[in-house]
């Protein structure tokens with residue numbers, strides 16, 4: 010089997026055709042020529058599109074190299090998450106969510122509850138979701154969690170869940186398939202917002218669901234058809250184009266995140282530093298057993314809201330913006346949104362692909378320039 014970089018640059022490419030581009034351009038079509046009986050994949054643009062097909066194959070090759078899986082792309086990460094959840098559960102079922110996951114999960118919880126689904130929550134750390142698993146139809150995991158960066162042991166969670174017939178879905182947004190491959194760890198579904206690190210340029214919203222069970226995936230596909238939460242061909246093509254540099258971006262971002270974390274460690278005024286790649290981080294042991302790269306995101310806390318805001322203003326190479334995983338570093342005071350249980354001075358920092366020395370110098374300068382504020 011080829012290496013990850015080779016796989017990333019070639020993922021999902023069709024057989025070469027003379028005079029055709031290596032990656033065919035986006036196909037803009039609401040409908041396709043279809044005389045006679047409606048057979049074949051391309052009939053109507055809400056069901057299938059050749060540009061999605063290439064991207065879906067590519068993502069599948071990265072999610073589970075050498076295995077037969079099915080991937081479905083969606084208009085956003087939330088479209089993918091909603092499809093995975095709402096296609097699998099109904100009134101009377103039990104779903105276990107993390108209580109420290111993505112900030113829209115509480116809204117998902119409200120909606121599930123309104124539909125008669127019982128929702129239980131527990132923290133990611135310590136595999137605590139297992140304590141409330143009994144009788145659940147589906148276990149939803151987010152590891153590392155966003156923004157707290159706790160991890161759970163996916164293999165252990167899957168073993169316990171499958172022993173009682175519970176499905177396991179993993180939100181793999183933070184890691185991307187180059188950081189972690191949930192299906193190889195036993196999960197039934199790997200779900201992600203590819204708005205973040207997978208596409209990595211902060212210019213499109215897109216998401217996907219990958220799984221190997223045809224029945225599960227048929228239900229997810231049916232949901233996509235009903236809801237129509239489909240990506241545009243341009244977004245799908247841009248996403249595929251971006252995959253060719255995924256390993257390069259991921260390697261640099263991981264190195265930069267580690268360098269920033271190391272520079273912040275023990276720094277006056279910085280507390281609660283978290284990065285799964287730091288050997289003494291509470292997440293490190295399990296992360297090192299199931300992750301291949303530790304990702305672009307770290308978090309830490311400055312003494313006050315004012316200090317955090319001054320720090321963010323003072324940075325010149327890091328944009329004050331939400332989201333993460335992009336080639337340009339971003340950071341934000343997470344508490345400004347409400348919803349996450351974080352201190353006022355809590356910063357979520359996403360390392361980009363800048364030169365490591367430049368990024369670390371900018372962070373340390375901004376910290377010292379605002380130390381007296």
Ligand SMILES: *Cc1c(COP(=O)(O)O)cnc(C)c1O
Pocket residue numbers: 085086087088090111151155180182183201202203204205214215216
């Ligand atoms: C951003 C994010 C989502 C939602 O993705 P969108 O593309 O914004 O819809 C879901 N899960 C995690 C962990 C995220 O960071």
